[in-house]
Amino acid sequence: MSKRGRLELLSKHKKLLTSNVLRWYGKNGRDLPWRNEHDPYRVLLSEVMLQQTQVSRVLTKYPQFLKRFPSFKRLAEAKTSDVIKAWEGMGYNNRALRLQKLAEVVLDKYQGKLPRDIQQLETLPGIGRYTAHAVACFSFGQRVPIVDTNIRRVLTRVCPPGGRGRSPEEEETWTLAESFLPRRHAHDWNQALMDLGATICTAALPKCDHCPLVSLCPSAHQVRRKKPAVRKSEPGNGGIPNRIFRGRTIQALRKLKSRQTIATSVLAFRIKPDFQSTDRRWFESLLGGLEKDGLIRRVARRRVSLPE
Ligand code: SF4
Secondary structure (H helix, E strand, C coil), X not given: CCHHHHHXXXXXXXXXXXXXXXXXXXXXXXXXXXXXCCCHHHHHHHHHHHHHCCHHHHXXXXXXHHHHCCCHHHHHHCCHHHHHHHXXXXXXXXXXXXHHHHHHHHHHHHCCCCCCCHXXXXXXXXXXXXXXXXXXXXXXXXXXCCCCHHHHHXXXXXXXXXXXXXXCCHHHHHHHXXXXXXXXXXXXXXXXXXXXXXXXXXXXXXXXHHCCCCCCCCCCCCCCCCCCCCCCCCCEECCEEHHHHHHHHHHHHHCCCCCCCEXXXXXXXXXXXXXXXXXXXXXXXXXXXXXXXXXXXXXXXXXXXCCC
16 A cells, blocks of 8 residues: 555544554553653753663663752853763763753853744754754643654554655654644653653564554564664774773763863773773874863863863
């Protein structure tokens, strides 16, 4: 059946599809502390944290970070080194920097209040289409679709794109999400699709027998386990990706006391115990990248610390 035919058929069953999913969510939705939050800062923080970190880790770090930085104001006025320290264990430290920059913009340009307009939200540091829509829906109650990895998977299985094995273009998936969006309960609907993708319609082994969409889904019991995708080789050293060494560098700097610095010659061995003279150029480039991102500060030519 063509995609158009499939869409028409599904739109006929939209009511059933929506009520099945919402009922399933009512019984099986995950109990997550940010679920019933509407405060824009708290919603945004949870979304940024969840971007590249597992839910189990965010569950621990979210309340800790909130306790330390409970508002845009407190975050904007904090020392950057303290924000990076509080981000410990989350990975991808650039997010902490962008979050603080965002807080500064919100304070300077929007009197400490996150704008409600999606286009304005998307101009803020670190906010892409997904996060802007998530904040608009979960915090401001707007009826807008959301597409993240989990939702994309569910939607494209329920309504597969035309053409064998063709992956849907991003815009097409957003249009699909828009067409499925119910008139009411957009918040619960988006949360429900996320949970469905995370717990039932998983990438490798979907549990179709437990899925509220099984009677409507053309992919039910059809998804075969795919060979794990071969990861593109990342730049690194000795088989270890640079992102690991970046994480180790920030971790070593987190341990310094306030205003303390460390010699790069010492730092080199902290992050790579078998450091050799042939690694020098690579190490300098690693530090250069971190400095350019604003994650470290060169105090003198051969000493570094976290930014103030
Ligand atoms: S029936 Fe199976 S493939 Fe279809 S949405 Fe549900 S879990 Fe995914």
